[in-house]
Structure formats: C-alpha cells, structure tokens
Amino acid sequence: SLALSEKALKVKPSSTLAITAKAKKLKEKGVDVVGFGAGEPDFDTPINIKDAASDAINSGFTKYTPASGTDELKLAISKKFKEFNGLNYEKNQIVVSNGGKHSLTNIFEAIMNPGDEVIIPAPYWLTYPEIVKLCDGVPVYLYGDKKTGYKITAEQVQDAITPKTKALILNTPSNPTGMIYSEEELKAIADVVVKNDIYVVADEMYEYLIYGDKKHVSIASLGDEIYKRTITCSGVSKSYAMTGWRIGYTGSSVEIAKLMSSIQSHQTSNPCSIAQKAATEAINGCQNTVGEMKKEFDERRKFMSDRIQAMPLVDTLEPEGAFYVFVDCSELIGRSYKERKIESANCIANILIEDYNVAVVPCEDFGFDKHIRLSYAISMKAITKGLDRIEDFLNTLS
Ligand code: PLP
Numbered sequence: 001s002l003a004l005s006e007k008a009l010k011v012k013p014s015s016t017l018a019i020t021a022k023a024k025k026l027k028e029k030g031v032d033v034v035g036f037g038a039g040e041p042d043f044d045t046p047i048n049i050k051d052a053a054s055d056a057i058n059s060g061f062t063k064y065t066p067a068s069g070t071d072e073l074k075l076a077i078s079k080k081f082k083e084f085n086g087l088n089y090e091k092n093q094i095v096v097s098n099g100g101k102h103s104l105t106n107i108f109e110a111i112m113n114p115g116d117e118v119i120i121p122a123p124y125w126l127t128y129p130e131i132v133k134l135c136d137g138v139p140v141y142l143y144g145d146k147k148t149g150y151k152i153t154a155e156q157v158q159d160a161i162t163p164k165t166k167a168l169i170l171n172t173p174s175n176p177t178g179m180i181y182s183e184e185e186l187k188a189i190a191d192v193v194v195k196n197d198i199y200v201v202a203d204e205m206y207e208y209l210i211y212g213d214k215k216h217v218s219i220a221s222l223g224d225e226i227y228k229r230t231i232t233c234s235g236v237s238k239s240y241a242m243t244g245w246r247i248g249y250t251g252s253s254v255e256i257a258k259l260m261s262s263i264q265s266h267q268t269s270n271p272c273s274i275a276q277k278a279a280t281e282a283i284n285g286c287q288n289t290v291g292e293m294k295k296e297f298d299e300r301r302k303f304m305s306d307r308i309q310a311m312p313l314v315d316t317l318e319p320e321g322a323f324y325v326f327v328d329c330s331e332l333i334g335r336s337y338k339e340r341k342i343e344s345a346n347c348i349a350n351i352l353i354e355d356y357n358v359a360v361v362p363c364e365d366f367g368f369d370k371h372i373r374l375s376y377a378i379s380m381k382a383i384t385k386g387l388d389r390i391e392d393f394l395n396t397l398s
Contacts, residue, residue, distance in 0.1 A: 011130050016361045019349050023359035034386030035359045036374040039175075040243040041323070043296075045278075046289040049240060052281035056274045065273050067265035068257070069096025069249070073276045076283040077249050084207070086221040087232065089251035095260045096279075098271045100205045100235035100248035101127060106260040107201055107231050107250060108135040116166035118201075121152040122367030123326065125175045125203070137166065141367055146328065149179040149317060154188035158196070167199035170219060173206040176366050176373040177326040178301075178319025180210060183217045190219055190226040200230045205248075206322040208239035208290055211298045214320045220251070231256060238322075239290055240282040245275040297323050300376040300383055307387050308374075312398040323377045326363070330370040335397050344369045356389040 016037060026033045056062070068074075074091040081087040081094075097103040104127070108118075114136040120128050122141045129139040140160055144150035157168060170189070172181040181189075193200050200219055207216045220230035235248030250260065270276075304325050305318040313331040332342050337351055345362035349372060352358040361373040376383060 007134060007136075010133060012365065014126060014365060016126070016365065019353055019359050019361065022353050026353070026357065031357055033353075033357045033359060034382050034389065035378065036386055037359050037361050038323075038375040038377040040377060041238065041241040041293060041297075042377045042379065043241040043289075043293050045241050045245070046282075048285045049242065049278045049282045052285075053245075053274050053278040056277035061273050061277055063273060065270040065276060067270050068261035069094070069271060070273075070276050070280070073280045073283075076280050077251075080283050081232075081251055085204075085216075085218040085232070087218055087227070087251060089232075092254050093251055093257050094249060095252075095257050095264065096247060096249045096271055096276065097260075097264060098248070098268055099246040100203070100233060100237060101131075102246075102264075102268070102271075103233045103235065103248035103250045104128075104201070104203065105131055105134075106263055107233065107252075107256075108132060108137065109263050110256050110259040111166060111199055111231075112137045113166075115164060117162060117164045118166060119157060119160050119168040120367075121169070121171075123150060123174075123176050123363055123371065124169070124367055125171060126365040128169055138164070140165070143367070144177075146317065150174070150177045150326065151179055151181060151185065153185075154192045157189055157192045161192075161196050161198070165196065165198050167201050168193060169201045169203065171203040171205075172216070173210060173321025175206065175322055176324050176361070176363060176371075177317070178322045178324050179317070180214050180320045181217070181219075183222070186217055186219045187222055190222050193229055194223075194225040198229065200226070202230050202232045204232060204234045206238050207234060209294060209297060209323060210321040211294070211301060212320065216321075228253065236279045236282045240279075241289075241293065242275075242278070242282060245272070245278055247271055247275050247279040297376060300380055301325070303380065304374065304376050304383055304387065307391075311387075311391050312394050314394060323375055325374045325376065326368075327372050327374060328370065329372055332394075332397065333370055337397060345372050348372060352390065352393060356393050358386050358389045360390075 074094045081089045112135040117138045118132045142152045220227045231252040237243045308316045315328045349362040363371040
C-alpha cells in the first residue's frame with residue numbers, strides 16, 4: 001500500500017515555526033518586526049575557528065573521516081570533559097555527530113526498545129518527545145513548579161518510575177527556563193537513578209553560558225555509579241556561535257559509544273571533516289570570545305528580566321544560564337483582548353505578532369501552555385523596542 005509511516009505521521013510540526021514564518025512574511029513586507037524567537041547566538045563564529053576551517057579546505061582535509069569523528073577532535077573533547085566537567089571519557093567513549101540533536105537521536109536509538117518510557121521534565125526542549133517517539137518510546141512528563149525554578153525533584157522522579165522506565169532526560173542549563181540544577185539537587189536525582197537502575201541523558205548544551213556565581217555541574221561527575229548510567233551530551237553550537245557547523249558529541253560507556261558509532265556509520269557517516277577541524281580549534285583554541293559573548297548575554301539577561309518583572313500581569317524568574325527568559329503569562333489567560341478571549345500562550349503569541357510586530361515563542365510545545373519564551377540572542381536595541389511593545393499590549397489589558 002501507499003500508506004505512510006505511522007510513526008513519521010505522528011511527529012508534531014513545531015508551533016514555533018508558524019510564528020517564525022509569520023514574522024518572516026511581515027519582514028519581507030518591510031514591517032519592523034522584533035524577533036524574540038532566536039535559538040542561536042547573534043554573534044559571528046570567532047575568526048580563529050573560521051580560519052581553522054579555511055585551512056582544512058585549503059590543505060585538502062575534505063574527505064571521509066572515521067564515522068565517529070577524528071582522533072584529534074576526540075582528544076580535544078576528552079581534555080575538555082576532564083578539565084571543565086570533571087569527567088573521564090577516553091577517546092573510545094566519545095562519539096562526534098552532526099550537532100547536538102543528532103547526538104541525542106543516536107543516544108535514544110542505542111538504548112530504546114519499543115514501549116520503553118523516558119521521563120521528560122517539563123518545561124522541556126520541544127525536540128525531546130519527538131525523538132523519543134521516533135525511537136518507539138513513550139514520553140512521561142514531570143512538571144516543574146515555579147517555586148523550585150521549574151525544576152523537578154528527586155521525589156517526582158521516583159514516583160514516575162515504572163518497570164518500563166529506561167531513562168531520564170536532564171537538561172541543565174535549561175531551554176526554555178534558563179535554570180540550573182545545583183549539585184545538591186543533582187545528587188538527590190542521581191541517587192534515585194542509581195537505585196532504580198535507569199539511564200540519565202544529560203543534555204548540557206548550554207554549559208558554558210552560565211551567569212553570576214552559579215556553576216555548571218555534570219551529573220555524571222557525582223560518582224562511579226551515576227557515571228556508568230549517564231550519557232553526557234554537548235556540542236559547539238551554542239558555546240562558540242557555531243549552530244550552522246553541526247557538531248555535537250557524547251561521552252558514554254564504551255559499549256554505548258560503539259553502538260552509536262555503528263548506527264551513525266550507516267546513517268550519516270562522519271560529521272563534516274571541515275566542521276570537525278573548526279570544532280577542534282573552538283575547543284583547543286583561545287577561549288576569550290566565549291567570555292565576551294557571555295558578558296554581553298549577561299547584561300541583556302539582567303535588563304530583560306528586570307523589565308519583565310516590573311511589567312503588569314506577567315512574571316519571570318531571573319534566568320541563570322542559556323539565553324532565554326521564560327515568562328509566566330497565566331494572569332493573562334481568560335482576559336479579553338479586542339473581544340477575543342485569551343485562551344493560551346498561542347493566542348498571546350498571535351496577538352503580539354499580528355498587532356504589535358513582536359515574535360515570541362509560545363510554550364505549548366514545551367509542555368507549558370501559559371508561558372512564552374523570549375530569547376535575548378538579539379541586540380539590546382531590539383530587546384528594548386520589543387519589550388516596549390509587549391508592555392503596550394499588557395497596558396491595554398490591565
Ligand atoms: N539541546 C538543547 C537544549 C537545545 O536547545 C538545542 C538547540 O536548540 C540542542 C540540544 C541542539 O543543538 P544543535 O544545534 O547542536 O543540534
């Protein structure tokens with residue numbers, strides 16, 4: 001028959017794309033739109049990294065590499081894991097892939113059997129449930145509370161565990177909340193994970209983008225037992241403004257690394273040889289640009305959360321990492337705007353783009369339907385203009 005894959009048909013197209021498409025259309029018409037949707041740094045890839053890529057091209061480093069990445073890049077990653085994360089992953093425990101998203105896909109392909117459950121703390125990055133479902137798994141959602149910085153607790157994890165639970169996804173710093181799990185919180189969660197003998201998929205993609213005196217802690221660094229059960233995932237996309245280069249990586253047991261490497265060898269072969277050279281320079285080279293980017297993000301973060309906290313009807317916690325502000329709009333739900341009832345974050349996002357030329361991400365697909373996400377990976381000037389417009393909208397309601 002010509003019937004299409006039931007699994008593929010179940011993949012949800014992202015609602016964020018609808019708003020982005022509307023914003024793009026308006027921009028093309030010449031409308032001055034402020035886009036708070038950005039999921040990538042607004043900085044250019046640092047010049048030393050670009051030069052390494054040019055050198056790779058000019059020296060003919062343009063052929064297949066080993067499927068799981070070059071030794072040179074794996075050594076750089078291994079050193080970084082040791083020095084930054086306090087983790088010992090040797091070369092044969094590291095797999096380099098085509099971006100963090102691909103690394104996550106490899107992980108679930110390597111560990112899942114049909115019907116396995118994966119615990120996903122909400123709000124979550126919208127891709128997790130879709131990857132789990134594509135790997136024949138069942139997402140099980142746990143909801144964080146504003147009082148605990150939208151983070152889930154060890155008790156919640158324990159209560160969600162069934163004989164079918166295979167893994168817990170833990171994303172710190174979090175997209176969309178910008179919150180960070182402390183060592184104490186992670187220790188409690190690690191105890192539950194070890195006791196119940198499940199995996200942790202630790203997505204630490206934003207690990208370098210942490211502000212103030214907060215510190216990144218990798219759950220796998222908290223003891224041998226949790227180390228054995230964790231697959232740590234990171235990449236160069238967010239830390240080095242390299243979203244387009246598509247390099248992500250994992251640290252895991254040798255056994256899981258072998259499985260992922262063999263899956264990848266059939267699905268994509270190696271990640272781009274040129275991008276691997278660039279990523280090697282990003283990790284081994286001068287780190288000053290990371291600090292400069294972080295400083296700029298930090299200023300925008302404070303400015304934005306202070307202003308939102310001062311606005312009527314909405315609220316936010318000051319984010320501690322990544323480059324997003326997660327805005328609680330529950331006070332808006334049920335109010336009327338131009339004879340239209342505001343029913344969800346999607347409505348708010350539609351009003352903002354249609355009447356105020358501001359694009360925001362409604363968080364329905366992140367598991368929270370009364371919240372929106374604003375990215376501060378845009379200029380201070382644009383942030384100011386966009387927040388003025390949002391405030392104008394809120395003033396019509398209060
Ligand atoms: N994990 C999180 C939490 C993210 O927000 C993203 C990108 O938005 C990724 C992973 C994937 O990053 P990459 O662009 O390297 O695939």
